[in-house]
Amino acid sequence: MQQQKLATIEDVAAMAGVSIATVSRAINEPTKVADATRRRVADAVARTGYTTNAMARSLRMRRSNMILILAPDVGDPNFSNILVGLETEASKRGYGVLIGNTQNDPSRETDYLRFISSNQADGLILFTGHLPYGLGQSPDEARLPPMVAVNEPVIGSDVPFVGVDNFEGARIATEHLVSQGHRRIAFVGRAPNREIARLREGGYRAALAGAGIAVDPRLVIDGEGTTESGRAAAELMFVRDSLPTAFFCVNDASAMGVMIALNARRYDLPRQFSIMGFDDISFASFLTPSLTTMKQPRHRMGEAAMELLLTLLAGEQPKSREVLLRSELIVRNSVSRPERG
Amino acid sequence: MQQQKLATIEDVAAMAGVSIATVSRAINEPTKVADATRRRVADAVARTGYTTNAMARSLRMRRSNMILILAPDVGDPNFSNILVGLETEASKRGYGVLIGNTQNDPSRETDYLRFISSNQADGLILFTGHLPYGLGQSPDEARLPPMVAVNEPVIGSDVPFVGVDNFEGARIATEHLVSQGHRRIAFVGRAPNREIARLREGGYRAALAGAGIAVDPRLVIDGEGTTESGRAAAELMFVRDSLPTAFFCVNDASAMGVMIALNARRYDLPRQFSIMGFDDISFASFLTPSLTTMKQPRHRMGEAAMELLLTLLAGEQPKSREVLLRSELIVRNSVSRPERG
DNA sequence: GCCAACACTGTAAACCTTTACATCATTCAT
DNA sequence: ATGAATGATGTAAAGGTTTACAGTGTTGGC
Known part of the structure; x- marks a missing residue:
């Protein structure tokens, strides 16, 4: 339809009265061509509306x-x-x-x-x-x-x-929870075959170890980092009746899921449960309560x-x-x- | 570095003992080539690991x-x-x-x-x-x-x-507010040079007109559809002391801004103010209160x-x-x- | 047995660049 | 004045396809 036959380097060369090699050089290596010629070429480019064909260029240049x-x-x-x-x-x-x-x-x-x-x-x-x-x-x-x-x-x-250093970030996050007095801290979103989840779980464990707190395996829940998996993880804890005082979640999406579960059960947050996320997605600040989290630049x-x-x-x-x-x-x-x- | 010199159609042709034209046809128009030949070509393609060079193809095919x-x-x-x-x-x-x-x-x-x-x-x-x-x-x-x-x-x-039909959607949204008994309904996010905002404002006005409600110009506030502009719009209404009972916002982002402003002023939502958004972005359901809105597919x-x-x-x-x-x-x-x- | 039609394949041009190499003119050192 | 170096440009190849056209061999109808 709009195939108006675009101008090629040859059209430009003809108009400027030079060879196509010179046109190419005038465009790509301006110093290698005489001033006057360069101007003639530039003029011809403008008049023809020439743009170099990226396909031909890529083909040639690999x-x-x-x-x-x-x-x-x-x-x-x-x-x-x-x-x-x-x-x-x-x-x-x-x-x-x-x-x-x-x-x-x-x-x-x-x-x-x-x-x-x-x-x-x-x-x-x-x-x-x-x-x-x-x-x-x-x-x-x-x-x-x-x-x-x-x-x-x-x-x-x-x-x-x-x-970011996911191990280190998770440690800092967990240490923050510890510093607030938490000792029963859940990890939501364990996923041994996801490297990022493994690293964050590692930081979590390191922080607890550093504080002399033993990890309660019932507080480490699997999840794929989705909101739904976070919700399910929180529910699971209620079913098992092994509750933490704080949830450290592998990411903000999971944290939202946990929050949804807790809100649905009408808990008063953060009074009754603390929640920490990871990522600082743009909506983290708009949740209620607004989410404490680790920010990735x-x-x-x-x-x-x-x-x-x-x-x-x-x-x-x-x-x-x-x-x-x-x-x-x-x-x-x-x-x-x-x-x- | 990894420039192992990829196989070309010529390599395939040589290995299959045919011309490059036949290789091209075997790949792109299989019916036009004899079964036996096609198999030989397919075999050669597999053995050489040939993939057609998209640049050459694009150049030729424009x-x-x-x-x-x-x-x-x-x-x-x-x-x-x-x-x-x-x-x-x-x-x-x-x-x-x-x-x-x-x-x-x-x-x-x-x-x-x-x-x-x-x-x-x-x-x-x-x-x-x-x-x-x-x-x-x-x-x-x-x-x-x-x-x-x-x-x-x-x-x-x-x-x-x-x-979506933005005019119609906005009308439906506004009518919903009207059906709930609202008569002082604000429009947040007026932007005469943004077509989408104009259409939605149009739907809003049509709904009010249909219900016999005059538009109070003080309730129509400019904004660019950002969260911050929504917050500012709500604040402006408090300053002007001309308050609606419901806010219809040009999009969910604005609605979030309005919500933030109202939450900050410690209003009880939705009891004291109703808020309606548009778009149904993924976080709309996670706000508190969860956002009533128009969903775009x-x-x-x-x-x-x-x-x-x-x-x-x-x-x-x-x-x-x-x-x-x-x-x-x-x-x-x-x-x-x-x-x- | 001949010709047309058909199925398959090959040859070569075209797509549009970049660039190695060659050419030519000019400058400069000697 | 000469040769070398420098600077500006041109020639032509190469990059890897697709496809019009030509060519070849086979089939089938008469």
């Missing part, structure tokens, strides 16, 4: 200037701000971002790899916490495309990682991850293959001193 | 199978689910999605158009509510790339639109928008250039009967 972002769930509230950071940095450096929503479906992961193998993307950002299915198995690591994990490290691999995480990936792509040696940003304790109103022992 | 999504703010909670829908449908049809976060910055809008003009994207999905800067001005509409607006229609243009909006765009791209005539999905009243706990007249 580089697409595109980055593929693989995320299990683009709708995750913890995702979007990181995405903005990624996109900002990429755009600043002349890269575009392609998004791939995998829903943790192995076939979709494999499917998206076609963007890499077909040269449509030069590198990969991983939110998934594991290598895309179809990449990890073969031992020829050399074949791995340049990639960086963000938010969640990739288990058992040396994929560069950008995020999401925008900066995104920027740093993209920066690292582009450094890798440029073939340069990055300062470090792991960027750990500081998470920050955000004290709001969901934590108080326990009313009973 | 089509990238990519869609550019232009959104003012990727972090908007109303955005992500639509994005999932867009992505799902695109992926199903073999398209990839490229995301462009404009932050309403005209220069970034223009900048992203390079993806279109350089053939890196075949079509455009617009969240912005206006034509990208750098596209609208010239009258040669013929040059416009295929595009579809989602969520917010594009003012004064015939860009196809997929979304976001996932389906995304799918429908992508479907429409791909239809356009295929050069086919779509059934309609406007797809209006039904928004649905979600009754929760933020609306009750007014306690005073």
Whole structure:
């Protein structure tokens, strides 16, 4: 329909009275061409409305200037701000971002790899916490495309990682609860095969150990980090009749679930139960009570991850293959001193 | 680094003992090639690990199978689910999605158009509510790339639109408030130059007119649809001392702001004030009180928008250039009967 | 036994760049 | 005045597909 036959470099060359090589140089390496010529070319570009055909360019240069972002769930509230950071940095450096929503479906992961193998993307950002299915198995690591994990490290691999120190953050969070006088602290969202959950559980255990508190296994509940799983976890504790005075949740979504369960049972929060989350998603402050949590610097995480990936792509040696940003304790109103022992 | 020199169609052809043309056909038009040959090619493809180079393909076919999504703010909670829908449908049809976060910055809008003009994207999905800067001005509409607006229609243009009937939805919402006995109903988030806000304000006015209620101009407050603007709007009413019994907010984000303001003033909601939002963002149900609002079928909006765009791209005539999905009243706990007249 | 139709395959052009190499003119040191 | 170095430009190859067109062999109808 709108195929008006776009101007090519040849049209520009003809109009400027030079060869196409000169046009290319005038555009990409302006110093290598005489001033007068450069002006003629610039003029011709303007008059023809020429834009260089990215496909031809990518074909020739074997580089697409595109980055593929693989995320299990683009709708995750913890995702979007990181995405903005990624996109900002990429755009600043002349890269575009392609998004791939995998829903943790192995076939979709494999499917998206076609963007890499077909040269449509030069590198990969991983939110998934594991290598895309179809990449990890073969031992020829050399074949791995340049990639960086963000938010969640990739288990058992040396994929560069950008995020917060989840172990340390969880320890700080748990220590905050301890410092308020809590000794029976639940961990909601245990998931041994999710690296991020494992790290946070580790920090939780370390904090308790440091305070000389034994972990009551009945207070460590499995969950996938969803709101519903948080709700179910809290309910389970009531059924088992083994209650904590505080809940440390693997993330804010779980914490919301716990809060829903407790509100539904008409408890007065935080008087009767304290709740601590992790992530500081944008809605954490709008809950009632507003959620005390650990803040992830999401925008900066995104920027740093993209920066690292582009450094890798440029073939340069990055300062470090792991960027750990500081998470920050955000004290709001969901934590108080326990009313009973 | 991993430039192992990927297999090309020529390698496959050599291994299968056929010409490259046959390989191409075996892959893209299997019926046009003899069974035995097809098997040999398939075998060679498997053995070489060949994937077709998307750049070369796009260059030749003048089509990238990519869609550019232009959104003012990727972090908007109303955005992500639509994005999932867009992505799902695109992926199903073999398209990839490229995301462009404009932050309403005209220069970034223009900048992203390079993806279109350089053939890196075949079509455009617009969240912005206006034509990208750098596209609208010239009258040669013929040059416009295929595009579809989602969520917010594009003012004064015939860009196809997929979304809910915002006028009608706002009318239903307001009528609900009226049906509960409210007569002093505020509209929070007036923005005459935002089409979506105008439509919703229109629905609000229509509902009041239908009920024989005159609009009190002091109850119509400007705002950009942010949480902060909602908070400020509510505060303004207290300052002006012209209070409604119910707030109809242009979107959920504004409604949250109003709620924050009222909670801060220690009002008992919804007993003393009713609040109605629009969008049903994922957190609406987690607010206290949970938010009564109009639900947008976001996932389906995304799918429908992508479907429409791909239809356009295929050069086919779509059934309609406007797809209006039904928004649905979600009754929760933020609306009750007014306690005073 | 001949010709047309058909099924399959190959040849080569086209898609639009970037860039190594060659060419030519000019400058500068000697 | 000469040769080398420098600077500006041009020529042509390469990047990997798709596809119009041509070619070949086979089938089937007469």
